[in-house]
Amino acid sequence: MTEEAALISATLLLFAAVIVPWITRRWPLWARASWRLAIFIILTYLVFRAVGSPFAPAFDPQRPGERIWQQLIEIGWWLMAAQCAIGLARLFVVFETKPRESRIVSDLLAGLIHLLTLFAVINFVFAVPIGGLLATSGVIAIVLGLALQSSLSDVFSGIAVGIERPYSPGDLVWVEGGIEGRVIQVNWRSTHIATMNRDVAIVPNSVMAKARLVNHSMPTTVRGVSITVRLAANELPDRCMAVLTAAVKTCMLMSDTPPPSVARTELLGDGVAYDISFSIPSVEVLVAARTELLGHVQTHLRHAGIALAVPGVPIQSRLEIPNAATLLRESDWFGVLAEADRNLLAEHLIEVWFAAGDKLMKQGDDPQVLFVLASGAVEISSDTPSLSRVIFRLGPGGSLGAIGMITGTPYAATATALTPVTAYCLDRKGVSDAIASRPDLVKSLEVLARRGQEMQRRDVVAHQSDHPDTPELFLSKLRSFLRKISESSDNEDHRRNHRR
Template sequence: MTPVFDGTAIGWAIASVVAVPVLMVILTEVIGILRRRRSPAVKPLLLLRNWVVPFGGLVGLLVFATRSDQDLVWPRVVATIFGFLVILLSLSVLNYALFATADRGSWRQRVPQIFIEIVRLLLVVVGVAFLFQWVWEADVEGVIAALGVTSIVIGLALQNAAGGIVSGLLVLFEQPFRQGDWITTGGTTGRVVEVNWRALHIDTGSGLQIIPNSGLADASFLNLSRPPGPFTAVATATFAPADPPHVLIATLREVAGDLPTLTPGGEIEVTNAGGGSWSVAIPLDSPVYADSTLSTFRSWLWYAARRRGLSLDKIPVDAAVREAALGHALESTARALHLDDALRDDALRECRVEQFGMGETIDRAGEMGSSVRRVLEGRVILTGPDGEPLPGTVERGDWLGTSALTRERSLTTATAATVVTVLTLPIAFVDRLSRLRPALARDLGADAELRRTQVRDMRVRPGVIGSRESSAPATDQ
């Protein structure tokens, strides 16, 4: 008996009619499994099942099973389509093997898509040329030579533009930055919003700057987003050599730790550079916050240095000015504090006048204070433990930190809404003063009860908080 698959017509007919459906069923099952796994191999398999296998069976029927005359047009047309589909399938498999399965950060993953498309186009052109030569017996050597000469002429005519395109492609291939990165080049700092084969688009905050890739390839630039992670802004400060280092470190960390743009959980590094110079590394989520953050840090540091008697920029705090400010503050609050001459002398020795910059934290919820403050100038915003603001503001004549009198942790966070000047009274002095002046003790107790009531009402009825008039007696102004 003659074997079925010996090249006869009946063998090819059976192969086309039976093998094609069986192969398509098998491919359908495999595709279903890979789809559930979300595998990138689904795309070439779909091309194989939906197009290559059916046209392969059709080629088997027309060319081999029916033994058609090779000069007929339809067999050649079908063979051409089948060959073109095979070329596409080969490119799809190559793309899957090289790029779809590339590891993150590898050179295959960094190859720009435009490179892949150009190489794919060239392979398709070469494949189609050989296909026409094989199926139609066409002379493609002359066409290829003509295209080569034409490309040389066009390249010479457009060498400047082509140079820019090539530079852009090289920049895309190397990928020294990505969309969303912050870079500095030519004195310009901005965020990359688009990278294409011709130019780089940078959002500078005041407009969109377009930088040609040809110029970028020949220039140096700084990528502020590499290595990945929070951006670090560095602030420098100079103090007098006599200032205690441990006090300086604590002050610098405290001021930097209160900055609103600080990366949550970021570690602040303070370094002694010698000669009274200190550097502070502040982690930020983005370089866009660097300028505003450093400006706020320097402003807050000035107030903090004055409060702690530090010589910022090696300029000591004028003791006479501080004493004069304290004397004026005690004169303006003598009635509210019920001071006589003896108590006034004690206050001059123990109390002090302090200033806080706009946005600084004066008291923190959950911390136990060591002093009570009376606002002399400015406005203060109070927020509860959950960050919800209490009604109104604390202004001139109001008290801050009265919960410290009962040795309780503060229920509110006090933040300076403007530049705030306060008279700071140590707890020991306030205790002694309260025993001598019961009216002052009532005022301070009423203020502490007011804060407790406001926070309690906030927790019980969010958004409905008792007012000062309805919750507790007003403090003595």
């Protein structure tokens, strides 16, 4: 191959090397590196044919135009060498599948390679000694380093973060100083954190490198939480532990592994401290989980008559435990009734007890009774041949089974006592006796139908489909139930009169 043919071929190859990256940018890293290496090997052969060794090129001094051409080919060779070196560095040192902050190390290597390439072009292509240039650039680097000390500290801290990788984009972190949130970006100068207040905190990398940091996403996103509750000192310890345990078991947002625990941690004259420790799957549910737990603790303590401790007050009087009438008044289901009607139904409530593991009602059973919980925790689950799914959990004040008993539909879920449970039950005979003593109760009970659609969604024990009955159909079922109850009551009265 002649010298001129080698120059033409090298020129075409460099044009191809400029155009092809636009096509290969979606290729894997190894494919792009292999492509650049293949072009570089062919270009090296052509450069040797055209100007000799790239480290000692022999340019033609007689023809200035051809000399410039040769120098441009030589510059292209050095740039191609730099691209190959950068590609290999990214292939073996920084993998593209790693998080975004690892690009900092890649960019640093690329900048160093380009700087060395610049010095090589000046020395080998233009035959300019670089000793004085290096000395001058060293002085300039010192001046710039002093002027940009703070920025350089952030940059090198960012490099350290990229190498050590204490956190990655997407991790939940806590930074000393009160910053907590999810890392959304790590660049040369700073780390961007989306906080819980829905804003973005931009923290310099030098601060991140020096501050204490907790990564909630390593090794897992599960986070442990502890809440302290102080109860009156005159309450029985075992009773307090049982009530708090029932409140914990009523929660739905806690992780089952590790299981939550309740422990007495402090005993003083004005109260006893109980620590409730539990885990949550992610910090995003922290606020909701705390709110849920504190709500259940408050409900369980109130229905157990246990008072919170007041600092400086040694003995607290016990709270009044809600009776059956109070439970009906605060119930979502019976709260709409007049007080006289509620009190009448309360007289027919029967107090029952269940041990942990007992079934209050089973899926598919014929509904004969409804329950209003007075204490303890009950789990509502839907059983299928292949899977048992927990729907929700009930605590004191909750009711279940009302819709099923009124509409006559089989229970679509199973209710299991998670702890010892005290409940009030009302069966069909109780409703019949109440109507017999007060016939106007029928009209009052029809008021419940106005809320039937909402209650049917919430009372999953009787919920059979994703399409609740319309209020008109629900009202029809309620009236049918009340008519049967009335007929049963009339028949019973007739039989009694006949005996007489």
